[in-house]
Amino acid sequence: MSISMDVRPHAYDPDLNPELFEGVLSRRVVAFVIDFVLIAIPVVLAAMVIFVFGIVTLGFGWALYWPLPPASVIWAIVYFGLGVAGERSATVGMRVMDLEMRTWYGAPAYFVLGAVHVVLYWVTVSALTPFILLVAFFNRRKRLLHDILLGTVIVNNASRAAALRTYAPAA
Secondary structure, X not given: OOOXXXXXXXXXXXXXXXXXXXXXXXXXXXXXXXXXXXXXXXHHHHHHHHHHHHHHOOOHHHHHHOOHHHHHHHHHHHHHHHHHHOOOOOOHHHHHOOEEXXXXXXXXXXXXXXXXXXXXXXXXXXXXXXXXXXXXXXXXXXXOHXXXXXXXXXXXXXXXXXXXXXXXXXX
């Protein structure tokens, strides 16, 4: 009795397609900041509305502050999950920076993968300190620990990769 496994090769090879990984880390940081701001804006607005509501209700409305942290977490998970599950496999920040998330074998990302990705990011950074982000400097695909654990890779989107390929110096 033999068990056969269909093992797929990595779809993104930094030696064959260096344009897919050029500048990804720095643009990924900027994309994170953009997404963080976009996630924070509704949370801050909700906190301000709760504050005013608390004044109007003589303090009773401030009880709504207790569900704000879990609602913020749910909002971040939904934002990231829906973002990478979209047509371009990217959140708004990633789209602005011409990045996209793919599985290691090249398939587009999907909601559950995006949701687990953001949760695993915060767990690894919280539990293992932000120094865990240095992992990206020690692998050829510039993947972070949570990318490696989930089998994802962040690459330049097709239009940026094509532009980099066009302007690449001849070797």
